[in-house]
Amino acid sequence: MSADLRRLAPLISLIGAPTDIGAGARGASMGPEALRVANLQSTLEAHGxxxxxxxxxxxxxxxxxxxxxxxxxxxxxxxWNTAVHEAVHAELGLGRLPILLGGDHCLAIGSISAVARHCREAGKKLRVLWLDAHADFNTNVLTPTGNVHGMPVACLCGRGPQALIEIGGQVPAINPKWVRQIGIRSVDAGERRLVHEVDLEVFDMRYIDEMGMRHTMELALATLDANTHLHVSFDVDFLDPPIAPGVGTTVNGGPTYREAQLCMEMIADTGRLASLDVMELNPAFDVRNATAVLAVDLVESLFGKSTLMRK
Known part of the structure; x- marks a missing residue:
């Protein structure tokens, strides 16, 4: 990489959050170390x-x-979310790109509220891509389990307990219109009604089946500009379970390897990625760390790895 390109490349900070505090199965607390074992840092460093x-x-x-x-x-x-919020906000304040290594997906409350706070302070717009099998828009009234990893988007949109929705200093932390959910295929009945009520933009698996990942991502990334901070919250259960068994909440029928690669490559093409969560990786359900290796492969695509051979 030339010196000029190196100056333009983002400075990346990895932040481990080793907890399964919001999950229904133990093991996501081991996710950060599994990503490190899969050589996340050296893989990104190989791209300069x-x-x-x-x-x-x-x-x-x-x-x-x-x-x-x-x-x-x-x-x-x-x-946990307060600690995540402060750590992510601090890295953004240093002009760095934080990658939060989860941990379960409840931690997105802390990371995305920090990103929203940073955007308010910097005068930037925010776009959140939520890559997940689940809408994560439950509340304590709607939830069948009480697990907060099913509630982070609702909390970020102001639907949750005061102690969570106030992290970041503004309620709601985000506007639902800033969110694009991709790959959704498991939503509780009451949760579905609430998603429609707030008019969340959801590209579920039927939409992807009918219209294709390319069209889906074109819409999800539409209207991004130089003043938009793009945050990607990547729940590993977004992927089809046969290629990514290492999660506690698998749902059949997710994106294939190539669909996921296209998704990541199109995000990379925007040049707007400014923060990232990698969530719900659970080595207790994995096979020889294969899901962590795949997650690192996809993160690498977010930062420029491409199979593109066209001139």
Whole structure:
């Protein structure tokens, strides 16, 4: 990479959040180390990127208790998300691109509220791509489990407990119109009604089947400009389970390897990616770390790896 290109490349910070505090199965706490074992840092550095690993955040252990008033482990979830919020906001303030290594997807409350706060301070617009099998728009009234990893988008949009929705200093942290959900194929009945009520833009798997990933991503990325901060929240259960077994909440019928690669490559083509979550990787369900290796492969595509041979 030339010196000029190296100056333009993002400075990347890896932040581990080793907890399964919001999940319904243990094991996502091992996700950050699995991504490191799969050579995430050296893979990105091979593209000429400067990558610093900030290590792991600390937070309360998982007490593994039943729900209280519709929430499992609310105090612990708040503590972890507060730590994530401060760490991600600090890296953005240094002009760096944070990659949050989860951990379960409840941690997106902390990361995306930090990104939204940064955008307010910098006068930027925000676009969130939510790559997931689930809409994650449950509330304590709607949830069948009380697991907060099914609630982060609702909390970010102001539908949740005060202690979570106020992280970041503004309620709601984001406008639902800033979000594009891709790959959705598991939504609870009450959750579906709420998603329609707030008019969340969802490209579910039927849409992708009918219209293709290329058209889906063209719409999801439409109207991005130089003043838009693009955040990608990548839940590994977005992928079809046969290629990505290492998650606790598999749902059949997700994107194939090539569809996922196209998704990531089209995001990379925008040049707007400014922050990233990699969530719900659970080595307890994986086979020889294959899902972590695949996740690193896809993250590499977000930062410029391409099979493109056309002139």
């Amino acid at each position: 990127l400067e990558v610093v690993d900030r290590g792991n955040l600390a937070g309360p252990r998982n007490p593994w208790l039943p729900p209280t008033e519709g929430y499992r482990h609310l105090a612990e979830v708040v503590a």
